[in-house]
Amino acid sequence: MDERRVHILNDAPYAGGPVVYWMSRDQRVRDNWALLYARDLAAVHRAPLVVLFCLATAFVGAREEHYAFMLAGLREVEEDLRSRGIPFFVECGDPIRTAPTFAKRLKAGMVVTDFDPLRIKRRWRESLAAGVCIPVHEVDAHNIVPCRAASAKLEYGAYTLRKKLERLLPGFLVPVPALKKFDSPAAFDLVDWARVYRAAGITGGGVSRLRIKSGPRSALRAMRRFLEKGLGDYSWARNDPSIDGQSGLSPYLHFGQLSAQRLALEVSRSPLRGRDDFLEQLVVRRELSDNYCLYNPHYDSFEGIPAWARKTLDKHRADIREYVYARDDLEFARTHDPLWNAAQAGLLKLGTMHGYLRMYWAKKILEWSASPEEAYETAVVLNDRYELDGRDPNGYAGIAWSIGGAHDRPWAERPVFGMVRYMSFNGCKSKFNIRRYIESIENA
Ligand code: FAD
Numbered sequence: 118m119d120e121r122r123v124h125i126l127n128d129a130p131y132a133g134g135p136v137v138y139w140m141s142r143d144q145r146v147r148d149n150w151a152l153l154y155a156r157d158l159a160a161v162h163r164a165p166l167v168v169l170f171c172l173a174t175a176f177v178g179a180r181e182e183h184y185a186f187m188l189a190g191l192r193e194v195e196e197d198l199r200s201r202g203i204p205f206f207v208e209c210g211d212p213i214r215t216a217p218t219f220a221k222r223l224k225a226g227m228v229v230t231d232f233d234p235l236r237i238k239r240r241w242r243e244s245l246a247a248g249v250c251i252p253v254h255e256v257d258a259h260n261i262v263p264c265r266a267a268s269a270k271l272e273y274g275a276y277t278l279r280k281k282l283e284r285l286l287p288g289f290l291v292p293v294p295a296l297k298k299f300d301s302p303a304a305f306d307l308v309d310w311a312r313v314y315r316a317a318g319i320t321g322g323g324v325s326r327l328r329i330k331s332g333p334r335s336a337l338r339a340m341r342r343f344l345e346k347g348l349g350d351y352s353w354a355r356n357d358p359s360i361d362g363q364s365g366l367s368p369y370l371h372f373g374q375l376s377a378q379r380l381a382l383e384v385s386r387s388p389l390r391g392r393d394d395f396l397e398q399l400v401v402r403r404e405l406s407d408n409y410c411l412y413n414p415h416y417d418s419f420e421g422i423p424a425w426a427r428k429t430l431d432k433h434r435a436d437i438r439e440y441v442y443a444r445d446d447l448e449f450a451r452t453h454d455p456l457w458n459a460a461q462a463g464l465l466k467l468g469t470m471h472g473y474l475r476m477y478w479a480k481k482i483l484e485w486s487a488s489p490e491e492a493y494e495t496a497v498v499l500n501d502r503y504e505l506d507g508r509d510p511n512g513y514a515g516i517a518w519s520i521g522g523a524h525d526r527p528w529a530e531r532p533v534f535g536m537v538r539y540m541s542f543n544g545c546k547s548k549f550n551i552r553r554y555i556e557s558i559e560n561a
């Protein structure tokens with residue numbers, strides 16, 4: 118494995134003892150560089166290998182159905198690990214406490230974690246690295262070109278990062294080796310899932326509204342379906358919310374049930390014409406989001422947007438708003454705009470929203486909120502509360518682009534938006550059949 122995937126969090130010496138892979142962002146056994154790295158270390162040191170997942174309640178506003186989706190996938194991970202002779206543990210409580218406690222209880226010799234630029238995850242990792250005197254290594258198993266290797270700084274836009282990625286991709290876009298069976302120690306316990314579901318606050322009653330089946334096997338099936346049926350039309354279909362032209366793979370990518378590397382490899386082998394557009398989104402746009410969150414401490418707030426955008430939004434702060442809505446009017450889709458209401462109603466009903474409308478959705482929140490700061494917070498809160506793929510760098514970068522002009526350029530100046538790119542109802546009307554879209558949400 119390319120060493121540029123590894124980031125050493127503390128340089129304590131390995132002095133024997135089990136190797137723990139603390140799984141968090143990349144919740145899968147196949148195509149998981151962090152797991153492969155931990156397995157190789159355990160084999161070299163002839164030490165046991167175990168996998169740990171720390172269940173944190175109230176993760177960034179996640180709701181019951183998000184936990185239900187994630188835990189269903191983790192049950193499959195447990196099966197996949199068991200079939201390879203690798204024990205799986207789920208610890209419940211604040212990972213700041215449960216991760217070091219677990220490592221000490223197991224007398225672990227080293228911990229491998231996976232990469233995640235989110236603030237909460239960095240805190241978890243850094244507190245572990247400071248709390249134990251064993252090596253803690255982080256492996257970027259989420260990005261094809263590791264985020265830290267792609268760039269050492271905050272990138273202005275897709276065009277600046279794309280050049281760096283194009284140079285590095287040939288070396289990184291390679292098949293991920295299969296995980297060899299691991300001769301396991303004595304038999305080990307199964308996870309007590311009833312306890313885990315209780316800790317996550319899943320009553321079981323809330324039958325999930327989600328229309329998507331969780332787990333790495335379902336993720337691979339959905340990928341194959343998209344490669345066969347969706348990729349060919351992707352270039353023109355992806356921006357039409359009235360048809361189902363996107364891949365629908367973001368929840369699998371968000372929870373790490375599907376490897377972006379495997380998806381990118383399969384897509385890059387395809388002769389279909391949607392290939393390049395899809396790779397632009399999957400590789401450039403997605404890695405740009407991780408770059409935004411890794412190198413911008415205010416990635417989820419108005420404070421983090423580019424200076425030009427803050428200045429122009431400031432200048433138009435006192436402009437008359439034709440409509441101003443309180444957060445719960447927005448949350449419950451009570452505005453004058455039938456298209457925006459349908460998008461929000463769909464989000465409440467289905468836990469997802471078409472990518473094209475997410476831009477419109479966020480930009481209208483800017484237009485109809487009392488201030489840009491309030492708009493920013495509303496978009497982050499609602500996106501993280503309702504999107505199944507929410508609580509993700511893609512969301513924070515998507516909102517920063519829509520409301521704060523991040524990774525975009527100044528446009529013609531206008532009220533409220535200043536020079537932040539505007540989107541209008543009529544603009545949508547010229548792009549797709551709004552009536553058909555609204556009906557698709559009503560009938561969903
Ligand atoms: P496809 O078009 O099939 O794309 C395939 C994959 O490429 C996606 O799953 C995603 O991983 C990546 N991708 C596509 N578009 C983007 C993009 N603009 N930026 C970064 N990566 C992209 N994406 C999330 O995963 N979670 C979010 O919470 C989220 N919130 C967003 C909020 C706003 C305001 C905006 C403008 C965009 C947001 N996005 C978010 C990005 C994008 O809209 C979704 O990734 C996409 O719609 C998911 O559907 P899909 O997998 O069918 O996309």
Ligand code: FO1
Pocket residue numbers: 140141142143171172173174176179183184187233234235371372505506507508509510
């Ligand atoms: N990661 C964890 O390690 N432990 C959790 O309990 C956890 C809960 C969770 C709930 C909803 C959600 O969308 C993500 C969640 N994650 C959790 C993080 C997730 O695995 C991703 O790493 C980040 O959200 C994206 O970077």
